[in-house]
Structure formats: C-alpha cells, structure tokens
Amino acid sequence: MQKKDPERRFNDSIIRRPRLRETKPFVVKIPSRRKPTAFFSSPLILLYGFISLILLGGILLSFPIASAADGGTPFANAFFTSTSAVTVTGLTVVSTAEHWSIFGQVIIFILMLVGGLGFMSFATFILVMIGQRISLQESMLISDTISSNRIGGMVSLLRNIVIVVMGIYLIGMIFIFWRIGDMFPVTEALWQSIFLSVSSFNNAGFTILPDSRSIEGLKDFKIIFAMMSFLIILGSIGWVTLVDICRKRRFSRFSLDTKLVLTTTIVLFLIGLAVFFVGEYSNGDTIKYKTLSEKLGHSVIHSITGRTAGFTAVNFSDTSDLTKLFFTMLMFIGGAAGSTTGGIKVVTFAVIVAAVISSIKNRTQTEAYGREIPAFQVHRALTVTMLSGGLIFFSAMLLTVTERDLDVAFLDMFFDIVSAFATTGLSTGVAPLLSVWGKIMFIIVMVLGRLGPLALALALTPQEEVSAYRFAQERVRIG
Numbered sequence: 001m002q003k004k005d006p007e008r009r010f011n012d013s014i015i016r017r018p019r020l021r022e023t024k025p026f027v028v029k030i031p032s033r034r035k036p037t038a039f040f041s042s043p044l045i046l047l048y049g050f051i052s053l054i055l056l057g058g059i060l061l062s063f064p065i066a067s068a069a070d071g072g073t074p075f076a077n078a079f080f081t082s083t084s085a086v087t088v089t090g091l092t093v094v095s096t097a098e099h100w101s102i103f104g105q106v107i108i109f110i111l112m113l114v115g116g117l118g119f120m121s122f123a124t125f126i127l128v129m130i131g132q133r134i135s136l137q138e139s140m141l142i143s144d145t146i147s148s149n150r151i152g153g154m155v156s157l158l159r160n161i162v163i164v165v166m167g168i169y170l171i172g173m174i175f176i177f178w179r180i181g182d183m184f185p186v187t188e189a190l191w192q193s194i195f196l197s198v199s200s201f202n203n204a205g206f207t208i209l210p211d212s213r214s215i216e217g218l219k220d221f222k223i224i225f226a227m228m229s230f231l232i233i234l235g236s237i238g239w240v241t242l243v244d245i246c247r248k249r250r251f252s253r254f255s256l257d258t259k260l261v262l263t264t265t266i267v268l269f270l271i272g273l274a275v276f277f278v279g280e281y282s283n284g285d286t287i288k289y290k291t292l293s294e295k296l297g298h299s300v301i302h303s304i305t306g307r308t309a310g311f312t313a314v315n316f317s318d319t320s321d322l323t324k325l326f327f328t329m330l331m332f333i334g335g336a337a338g339s340t341t342g343g344i345k346v347v348t349f350a351v352i353v354a355a356v357i358s359s360i361k362n363r364t365q366t367e368a369y370g371r372e373i374p375a376f377q378v379h380r381a382l383t384v385t386m387l388s389g390g391l392i393f394f395s396a397m398l399l400t401v402t403e404r405d406l407d408v409a410f411l412d413m414f415f416d417i418v419s420a421f422a423t424t425g426l427s428t429g430v431a432p433l434l435s436v437w438g439k440i441m442f443i444i445v446m447v448l449g450r451l452g453p454l455a456l457a458l459a460l461t462p463q464e465e466v467s468a469y470r471f472a473q474e475r476v477r478i479g
Contacts, residue, residue, distance in 0.1 A: 046451055050086060050115075054447070055237070057082030057111045066104035073099070077438050083109035083443045087450035088340055090205025090310040090425020091416070093432045093439065097208045105208055109195055113383025116202030116340045117165065118465075161239050165201070168234060172197030175227045198229035198475075202340045205310030205425030221313070222297055228311060229304045236308045236335035237261055254372045257347060261336045266345040269328060272303035275326045285318035302327075308334060308341040317412065317428040324415050326429070326476075331422040342423030342449045344388050351381040384452070391419055397443050401435040417442070421449035 060066060061078035073081075076095050084091045085108045094100075102107065112151050177193035184192060192208060199206045234242065244258040251259065277299040280286040287295045298313060301443040305311040307330040316324065334343015355378050366373040396410075403413065412428040419426045420442045434442065 014053060032417050047447075050447060051449065053111065053114065054079070054086050054443075057107060058109050061100075061104055065108060066101055067099060068101045068104075069099070073104075076439050077126060080431075080439045081108065082111060083446050084425075085204070085206065086115040086445045087342070087423050088112055088115045088202045088204040089420060089423040089450075090447050091200075091341075091427055091442065091446070092206075093434070096206055097210055100208075105191075105195070107208060109198065112202055112206060113198055113203045116198070116204060117162065137476045153389050164239075164242075168201055168231065169194075169197050172200060172227060172231045176224060178211045179224050179227075195429050196228065197231065200228040200309065200311070201235040203232055203235050203309040203335065203386075203423075204340075205305075206435060207311070223389070225301050225311075225313070228309075229301060232304055232309045232311075233265075235340040237265060238336040238339035240338050241336055256369055260347045260350040264333075265336070268307060268333065269303050272307065272326070272330055273299045276302050276306075276323055279320040279323035279326070280314075283318070285321055286314045306330060306424070306426055308343075308422075308424060310419070310427075312426065315429075316415070316426055321411060324411055327426065328415050328418045331418050331424045332392070333424065334422050334424075337351075342421065344384050348381045351378055352385060355381075388421065388449075391445065391448060392418055395421075395441055398441055399438060402435060402441065403433075406433055406435075406438075408433065417445060420445045424447050 058075060058081075059080055061385035062073050062075045064070065064072040067073045073094070080091075080093050081096075083089075091260075096105070096108065107154070171194075173190075173193045176196050177189055180192060181189045183189065195206070195208050198204070232248050238261070241258050241261045244255055248254055251262075277295060280288075281295060282288055287298050290298070290431045301311075301313060306327050316327075319327075332343055333349045334345055335341025337347060351366065351373055352370070354373060355366045358366045366375070366378050392414075396414050399413055399417060400410070401405070406413075408428075408430055412430055415426070416430040418424075423446060431439075431442065
C-alpha cells in the first residue's frame with residue numbers, strides 16, 4: 001500500500017515535461033514582400049531633385065522654340081537661367097522679356113513656381129494628389145523643407161500651404177491685372193499679372209515686362225510696387241510665421257521664432273530705408289532729381305525688395321558704394337527660414353546678435369524675449385554664418401581668377417556673388433559679362449545658397465554617436 005503524500009490534494013496531477021530533444025521544431029513562414037523603393041530615401045534627395053529640375057529646364061530652354069530669335073540659346077545661358085529660376089534668384093544673362101518666347105517664359109514660370117514652393121513640397125503634393133501615402137521619413141524631410149517643428153499631420157499641413165499660397169497668387173494676380181489691364185491686350189495683361197504675382201511672392205525677381213530692367217515705367221507703378229512689396233513680405237517671413245501670427249494675433253503670445261523674425265525684419269527694413277535714402281539722396285544717376293516723397297518711396301521699395309526679391313526701379317550699378325556695401329549685408333542675411341528666400345536667414349542673424357548681447361552682459365547663456373536659446377542652436381547659427389561667408393569669399397577669389405580680363409570693380413563682382421548666394425537677384429550688370437567658368441561658379445553658388453550650407457554639410461557628414469565623455473576644460477585668450 002502506497003503512502004499518501006500529506007501535501008497532495010484531490011485532483012492534483014503530475015505533468016511530465018518533455019526533454020528538449022523530444023520537442024519538435026516548427027517553422028513560421030512569413031510571406032515575403034518586395035520592399036518598395038522610397039522616393040525620399042536619400043538625405044540628398046533635395047540636391048538630386050534640384051539638379052534634375054535644373055538640367056531639365058536647361059535642356060528645354062536651349063531648344064530653338066524657347067527663344068524669340070532663330071538659332072536657340074547656348075546651353076550655358078539656358079542652364080544659368082534654369083538655375084536662377086529653380087532657385088528663385090532672378091539673376092539673368094539675357095533679357096527675360098525679349099530673348100525668350102512664350103514657350104521659354106512658360107518654362108521659366110514653371111521652374112520658378114516649383115522652386116518657390118520647394119521641390120520636396122511640390123513633389124509630395126503631387127504624390128498625395130495621385131493617392132500615394134507618405135511615410136514617416138518623408139514627413140520628416142518635408143518638415144525640414146518648410147522648417148516646421150511638427151511631423152504629424154504633415155500631409156494636411158502641406159495641402160493647406162499649397163491652397164493658401166495659390167490663393168495669395170490669385171489675389172496678387174487680380175490686383176496687378178486691375179492696374180495694368182488697360183496697358184496690354186487682355187491675354188498679355190493676364191499673363192503679365194500671373195507671372196509678376198508668382199515672381200513677387202516667391203521673391204524670384206523675374207519680370208517679363210517690355211523693359212524688364214525696371215518696373216518704374218509702368219502706369220501707377222507705385223501702387224503695383226506696393227502690392228508686390230506686400231507679396232514679397234508674405235513670402236519672405238515664411239509659412240510657420242504666418243500661421244503663428246494668424247492663430248495667436250498678439251505679439252506677446254507669439255513663439256520666440258516669430259518674435260525674432262518680425263523684430264529683425266522690421267529693424268533691417270528701417271535701417272535699409274535710411275541707408276538707401278542717405279546713400280542715394282544726392283546721386284544724380286538714381287534719385288537725386290526726384291521729389292522728397294518719391295525719394296522716400298524708392299527707399300521704402302528698395303529696402304523691402306533689395307534684401308530678398310531683387311526687383312528694382314533703379315540700376316544698382318549706378319548706386320553709391322555705401323548702398324552697395326550695405327545691401328550686400330542685407331542680402332547675406334536674407335529672409336526667414338522655411339520661406340522662399342535665401343541668405344543665412346534673419347533668425348540666424350538674430351541669434352548671433354543675441355549671443356553677442358548676452359556675452360556683453362557677462363551671461364553664460366543666450367537669451368531673447370525672456371527665453372533661453374539652446375547652445376546647440378547658437379553653434380548652428382555660427383556654423384551657418386561661417387560656412388556661408390567662407391563659400392562667398394572662396395567663390396569671389398575664384399572669380400578674380402576666371403574673370404581677370406573683365407573690367408569690373410571688385411565690389412560689383414562681390415555684390416553679384418552675394419546676390420547669387422542669397423538668391424536675391426539684385427545685380428550690378430556683371431552676370432551677362434561672365435565667362436562660361438564664371439557662369440558655372442554662379443550656378444554652383446545659387447544652388448548651394450538655395451539648399452543651405454548647413455543642410456548640405458549635415459547631409460554629407462556621417463552621423464556619429466554622441467560621445468559619452470567630455471574633455472577637460474582649458475581657457476584660451478580671446479580678443
């Protein structure tokens with residue numbers, strides 16, 4: 001008789017666990033799927049897209065059908081014009097109104113439109129419209145393109161951007177058409193209005209007016225320029241700033257970024273107005289013989305357009321050295337991040353100024369409007385400025401070699417190369433005189449200026465892990 005286990009209860013059972021070798025292996029089959037090719041897989045997709053668009057535009061503009069005269073356009077000139085349109089610079093080597101046919105002007109218009117909205121934004125909008133889904137990586141790239149801090153809801157945000165921008169184009173077109181409708185045939189006036197509206201908001205600086213060097217010859221040009229200036233300002237402060245202004249409406253509620261954009265823009269506008277007025281007041285080649293109100297009007301107009309857009313009612317080759325030098329600095333600063341403008345951007349400049357002020361006050365952190373700006377952003381602002389300045393000076397040095405036979409003052413050459421980098425389009429007349437190598441240099445500078453030196457440097461630099469240690473500090477002599 002078996003002895004009962006006192007701890008064993010009724011219905012208890014002994015479970016025998018099989019040894020490992022007695023367990024039969026089983027295989028779970030996962031159906032294989034072909035990994036789709038990601039359109040936005042490369043960090044350099046913006047560069048690839050811009051170069052492809054520029055090449056396509058250059059090829060189309062080199063066709064005989066694109067030029068008003070027989071024989072077509074040399075590829076160097078077509079390539080230069082295509083680059084200027086895609087990067088919304090506005091520098092030209094031939095007259096946009098006289099050299100190009102309607103077909104050529106339409107090509108320039110399309111390149112300018114896509115370049116202004118941003119290649120990434122435009123391509124994504126097309127994909128969304130044809131029913132394609134946008135991945136997380138693509139959303140992150142789009143947020144970088146428009147300088148937005150948000151990632152979620154990027155498709156709806158992008159759709160809203162395109163709709164609002166198209167509405168702004170339409171409003172500008174209607175207003176301009178209302179002012180120039182009696183100066184041209186209806187179809188030509190409509191085409192002029194569309195082209196000028198898009199060029200203004202995109203800060204492109206292209207015009208197809210009979211005298212494309214100046215808009216002053218237009219009837220009521222002051223009113224038209226006022227509308228163009230309004231479009232230029234909207235395009236230069238960027239979408240994120242516009243949304244913040246519309247939603248919060250009070251300066252005290254704005255984000256720090258919006259406050260810096262608005263403050264810096266207003267300060268640069270006022271200083272630019274004063275410098276142009278003083279520098280050209282007694283200049284007989286520009287505004288000396290105009291009335292006081294006309295002088296003030298020209299100063300206002302050129303302070304707005306000279307920093308980002310490049311429209312002009314005077315020939316900048318005739319301006320004083322003071323005006324050229326100061327507007328070189330204004331162009332270098334440019335507009336807001338995520339806008340249609342180039343340059344190092346106004347917030348970058350504002351952060352550097354804030355860092356200098358904080359240093360003078362003997363503070364270890366950078367502050368502005370009661371907020372502390374992270375140190376890494378201060379470092380990036382300095383990096384952008386140094387890389388941009390280095391690119392400009394290196395390009396200017398090369399141009400002194402390639403264009404040694406060109407009878408042009410160095411300040412004029414420097415002015416135009418800064419204009420190319422800042423995608424502004426103001427010119428002293430150097431661009432049409434450039435050699436092929438000089439044009440290639442300008443093309444490279446325009447592309448790099450549009451994409452941004454920091455963005456390109458980050459894309460080309462392999463990402464490394466954050467170091468788990470720090471070196472010992474040692475002070476150096478400064479000043």
